[in-house]
Amino acid sequence: MKNKLNAIATFLRVAEVGSFSEAARQTGMKQSAVSQQITALEEELGVVLLHRTTRVMALTEQGKRYRSQIAPLLNAMHEVESQLRPRQQQWRGRVHMQLPSGLGQIFLPHLLMLQKEHPDLNLTLALDGRLSELVSEGVDVALRLSSEPPDTLAARMLACVETPLFAAPDFASVNSLTELGTLPHVRFSSIAPTAPLRLVSEKETVELAVNTVFRANSSEGLLQALQAGIGVGGMQLPLAAKALQSGGLIRVLPGWRLPDRLLYAVFPDARFIPWRVRRIVQLIETILKNLPGVI
Secondary structure (H helix, E strand, C coil): CCCHHHHHHHHHHHHHHCCHHHHHHHHCCCHHHHHHHHHHHHHHHCCCCEEECCCCEEECHHHHHHHHHHHHHHHHHHHHHHCCCCHHHHCCEEEEEEECHHHHHHHHHHHHHHHHHCCCEEEEEEECCCCCCHHHHCCCEEEEEECCCCCCCCEEEEEEEEEEEEECCCCCCCCCHHHHHHCEEEEECCCCCCCCEEEECCCCEEEECCEEEEEECCHHHHHHHHHCCCCEEECCHHHHHHHHHHCCCEEEEEEEEEEEEEEEEECCCCCCCCHHHHHHHHHHHHHHHCCCCEC
């Protein structure tokens, strides 16, 4: 078929946005032309890529497989072409990033400056800790905090983040693990209220039953709860640094901390990482080097 590459690109756009009409709007094509390209591609391949009804569009199993395998190839072709341009022109195109909400707030000013310096760059940021499906959601790189490597080969460790215990300065003094267990705690809502608190020191690891009184699904929510004197809780040191410096928080039992968190950059396909994505990850690595509590 003629213009097969155009049809493939149209198929990938439809699969990403989940709608023929939206794909048509974004590409400046008529919806009928979008449908014709998809139909021609299906006839060329001899398979149905998309289920269509009047209300719903969904990828078939063949469509999902074709998308996951063809997208990196098309991206690789575009990357080869972009490398022929002057270096400044390589800051062009779309980068969809997923960042942890807390650390993402630290990275955000730097990413906004990058966008301002390179108007042809199109950044899309998702500030949450949700584990997205990178390929199906069109994510180019996701930064994930974990206690162990992600279940994927397309991951690279960027840093180790210290997570001490904090409380407001007027909160009850804590001199031992026994006292810690009697006090109210604030924790992430993804952690079961009855789950024991795991702590590590230089020599040992313990699990402690605690009274969870407040839970939040964001680091900002936990930080405000700690500063309000609601309870004691663990917080990544870079996120608590300003409050610690201003006296809004103090460290609790400095000899103990939650297990360190590992920050990974996860890519949909390690075989192909666009130049602009690599450079953004390098920028984040540079920022991390200047943050307290990051190894």
